[in-house]
Amino acid sequence: SDGNDAVILKNKTDLKDIKGQNVNLVQFSVSHYLLARALDSVGMSEKDVSVINTSDADMASIASTKDVTSVVTWNPIVSEILNMPNTHNVFDSSKIPGEILDTMIVNTETLKENPDFGKALVGAWYEIMGLMQGDSANAKSIRTDMANAAETDLAGYDAQLAKTHMFYTPQSALELTKSKELFATMKHVAEFSFEHGLLGDGAPDAGVVGIQMPSGVYGDENNIKLRFDPTYMQMAADGTL
Numbered sequence: 001s002d003g004n005d006a007v008i009l010k011n012k013t014d015l016k017d018i019k020g021q022n023v024n025l026v027q028f029s030v031s032h033y034l035l036a037r038a039l040d041s042v043g044m045s046e047k048d049v050s051v052i053n054t055s056d057a058d059m060a061s062i063a064s065t066k067d068v069t070s071v072v073t074w075n076p077i078v079s080e081i082l083n084m085p086n087t088h089n090v091f092d093s094s095k096i097p098g099e100i101l102d103t104m105i106v107n108t109e110t111l112k113e114n115p116d117f118g119k120a121l122v123g124a125w126y127e128i129m130g131l132m133q134g135d136s137a138n139a140k141s142i143r144t145d146m147a148n149a150a151e152t153d154l155a156g157y158d159a160q161l162a163k164t165h166m167f168y169t170p171q172s173a174l175e176l177t178k179s180k181e182l183f184a185t186m187k188h189v190a191e192f193s194f195e196h197g198l199l200g201d202g203a204p205d206a207g208v209v210g211i212q213m214p215s216g217v218y219g220d221e222n223n224i225k226l227r228f229d230p231t232y233m234q235m236a237a238d239g240t241l
Helices: 030-041 059-063 077-082 108-113 115-132 137-149 154-162 170-177 180-195 231-238
Strands: 005-010 022-025 050-053 070-074 087-092 210-213 216-218 224-227
Touching (some): 022 030, 022 059, 030 087, 030 180, 070 077, 115 137, 137 154, 170 231, 180 216
Parallel strands (some): 022 070, 210 224
Antiparallel strands (some): 005 070, 005 087
16 A cells, blocks of 8 residues: 555644544554554554544545544545545555555465465466556556446546555565565564454464564464465566466
């Protein structure tokens, strides 16, 4: 996400003005994570606000009411709310590049037993990435189908794509997967998860779960539950899928 997720205030233009406000968001979602990172960026924490768990389906409608003064949500809801009077984007995901990731996840044992499944998924992904790019009639037709599925139009979908850092090539995805920045992001995610009780009541610390990446393992090496596996992206980059 490169701007698709945002903290929005009414009648205020500075993130620091969020102090003391009720903040409507989907609890424990990427919106909640974005709020935590936003508050940290200005020396505040969740103790400085009150989080109100709100369904994403209700976000736009409640944002139009006078009692709601602060929301954190994602597109296309962000665009809808920012079209309302006196609403201001005071922090968005472009401020934390590479941290809100959309990933394709497969069970480790399933992948080991069915490597062709991994090849098929990754091959299909990059085939579509290639077809949807650009201004050709075919590319626009494909993006229009995607827009319809996302309940928006082509212009709305392209606006979302403009605020998404797309890894159109396996090379670009590999660069992120192998980076030290990914390690730092997973540390942030693990700490957020621990602080909000998402790792279980008995979790002693944020490192109770191991996360394996090409740059190393964050957390418990004997309890790895998430793996960033570059194998199939590398195959795609090498043309060996």
